Amino acid sequence: MADLSRLSLNQATTQNWSIQQVVDGCLRHGIPSVALWRHKIAETGLDEAVRIVQNAGLHVSSVCRGGMFPAPTADERRARISDNLRAIEEAAALKADSLVMVVGSSTEVPIADARQMVRDGLAEIVPYARKLGVRIGLEPLHPMYAGDRSVLNMTKQALEMASPYSENEVGLVLDTFHIWWDPDIFEWIPKCRGRIFGFHVCDWLVPMPDMLLGRGMMGDGVIDNHAFRLAVEKAGYSGPIEVEIFNQKLWDTPGDEVLALTVERFTTLV
């Protein structure tokens, strides 16, 4: 099973903690990497966030998140591009492995048009990411989020969107929660070789308590996270493995309990 040296705590798992608290928690539990969210970076301030993770000697596996390209007006789309440029600067300052993209969706834009807006948005931001040495990680989101969060819903589709760019510029972030159901997933993961920038684990609970805040801890649901780890490693990925769990019950649990459980499940089940 997975070694603790591979574990990265995605800050979404301990939503109530500040960056300082997350970093201190990682140190207490021997977790070497962390993934930071932009609303938390804004709370702490970028310079201070950089100082905290550097002082702790932690590696930043990703910054979450850029994206959110589709919008009905050109002005709104431009504002979102600008925000993505700021996200690229934050990922660069934190020396993150990648900036994760949740590409967005809009009830005011037909889905095919929204997908084109994502391609157009990427074309606008990739040159700046290249200049700052930041890799763009496209995360396919579960199809149940196609109406409100992301029109990028399949691994195949993410690979197609990444393909106009070099392997060092645009790649994929694969999260088992989003891709576990895909009947062709174990054919697509090998095709992602060279473009896997991140790998996330958690679980799919049955029944699901909530579409957004009902993700499960590994082992509590139906996903074979171990099989996915082996598949992404066979496809060449050897980087950090993020545990990212949006779950209200976990958020209401003391952070140190959550981290102890995360470490236990990660090292015995992933």
Added chain:
Amino acid sequence: MADLSRLSLNQATTQNWSIQQVVDGCLRHGIPSVALWRHKIAETGLDEAVRIVQNAGLHVSSVCRGGMFPAPTADERRARISDNLRAIEEAAALKADSLVMVVGSSTEVPIADARQMVRDGLAEIVPYARKLGVRIGLEPLHPMYAGDRSVLNMTKQALEMASPYSENEVGLVLDTFHIWWDPDIFEWIPKCRGRIFGFHVCDWLVPMPDMLLGRGMMGDGVIDNHAFRLAVEKAGYSGPIEVEIFNQKLWDTPGDEVLALTVERFTTLV
């Protein structure tokens, strides 16, 4: 837009009505076809259900539903096969266009194995369906149901499962709620030519009130049902179009109001 002669009321839309009430409602609103559910057929009795729809001169677009093949033990799987044979008999007695399959899922069976159990189950029941002249309609369900209701989640996958059988035996039932997000759907629908046994419309609400009982009336969400109707017709489908809406709020609304709204939305938006 769609002509009323194409409309079929799927009984799930008026969950509180018996078969007699659904049939009377269809007559009052000029709806020529109906889709019946097996728990309602059981309530009324099969012979009586047949008598009611025949007396009314209604067409039965489908019987819902067979399937539910995956189970951890051979005994359970056999019991489900038997139940599917009864479902085939009911579809035959009602002269339904097809028996709709919701193929099932099991938290106790890995998803790849469950998919094989579906293929095996189909192989067991198709000969009997052939003998009774019943067409088996495989309905891909939205990936958010992969853990509890159906491991058949893509149109491509349904076509692959149908392909060992003749075009008159096993085909697809396409429901816009389940397939609207698929980035390749308008490439796959033409490939379904000859195997489209049914077409369902409703809408995807944002935000979604409930994963099971939160489907929307056409026009209340983000699905372009008209585009899907044109696509299935271009692929050769000219049969009834079912309106199937699982929605608690609609179920709490008087049935005649629901039918009036269904007719209005169907004839102006589909």
